[in-house]
Amino acid sequence: MKAITNLNEPSLVRALAHPLRAQILGVLQERRASPRELAEEFDAPLGNVSYHVRRLADLKLIRLVKKTPRRGAIEHHYEATSMAQISDRAWGEAPTIVKKAMVASALEEIGRSVTEGAAVGGFDRPDAHLTRTRLLLDERGFRELADALTALMERADRIGEQSEQRLKRADHEGERRASLVMMLFDGAPSFEDVPGGRSSGASGRSSAGAGKRRRAAKTG
Numbered sequence: 479m480k481a482i483t484n485l486n487e488p489s490l491v492r493a494l495a496h497p498l499r500a501q502i503l504g505v506l507q508e509r510r511a512s513p514r515e516l517a518e519e520f521d522a523p524l525g526n527v528s529y530h531v532r533r534l535a536d537l538k539l540i541r542l543v544k545k546t547p548r549r550g551a552i553e554h555h556y557e558a559t560s561m562a563q564i565s566d567r568a569w570g571e572a573p574t575i576v577k578k579a580m581v582a583s584a585l586e587e588i589g590r591s592v593t594e595g596a597a598v599g600g601f602d603r604p605d606a607h608l609t610r611t612r613l614l615l616d617e618r619g620f621r622e623l624a625d626a627l628t629a630l631m632e633r634a635d636r637i638g639e640q641s642e643q644r645l646k647r648a649d650h651e652g653e654r655r656a657s658l659v660m661m662l663f664d665g666a667p668s669f670e671d672v673p674g675g676r677s678s679g680a681s682g683r684s685s686a687g688a689g690k691r692r693r694a695a696k697t698g
Contacts (some may be wrong), residue, residue, distance in 0.1 A: 494576045498522065499530045500583035506540050514553060531556060591657055600657075612665065620662075622676040627660050632660055 494500045502516055511519075517527040534540045535556065544555040569577070595601070601608060615623065645653050 494529065494579050495573070496524065497579045499534060500579045501586060502527065502530055503539060503558055504587055506534075506556055509590050510555045510557045511541055512546075512553045512555045543632050560652060588659055592659070595657060624662055625660055631660060 482666050491512070494503070498520070501520060505516060505519070513528040513531045514524060516522075516531070517524040520527065525650055531540070535542065538559060540556045540558050542554055546553045546555065612625075613619075645651075
């Protein structure tokens with residue numbers, strides 16, 4: 479699966495400028511699915527989903543991989559042909575409408591993944607992790623933190639690859655699906671930043687978990 483490196487390509491702009499298309503593409507980058515399955519997952523009309531799936535297929539961003547007979551009809555299953563591994567430069571040059579649609583799609587998928595995980599006890603482990611940290615950063619600090627998160631993501635990928643190799647040797651005994659979400663973004667001004675507001679400190683952290691050593695949960 480090739481990586482998406484230029485979000486200014488006209489086909490990508492047309493595809494990702496619509497929130498539902500961005501959502502569909504995000505799911506099909508993770509797994510195969512049919513329009514019916516996608517419509518149920520998004521709680522959206524099947525006709526709308528089918529239309530956007532056809533548009534993505536026309537743009538060659540997804541492809542048909544399987545046909546399954548279902549109640550006298552044929553169900554079509556698709557998968558993405560491109561993986562959204564986007565460089566900083568490509569993201570910086572992308573049209574605002576594409577950025578907004580992709581962020582909205584990602585946040586919705588993250589929310590769904592976290593909610594589903596919490597419902598089945600995904601945060602019950604003593605080493606599960608959930609934190610929100612507010613920081614005051616200058617430009618250098620923001621870049622340094624962004625680099626640190628990139629390094630962590632690369633290490634997470636290596637850990638995942640090593641785990642997959644061990645699981646194959648063990649015939650997948652002990653396999654578990656984990657989710658890891660990382661975000662770094664400019665926050666909205668707090669009450670303390672408003673003239674006349676009361677200051678209670680430069681940074682803060684809210685967290686939840688059962689143990690001292692906590693590992694944050696990958697969306698997927």
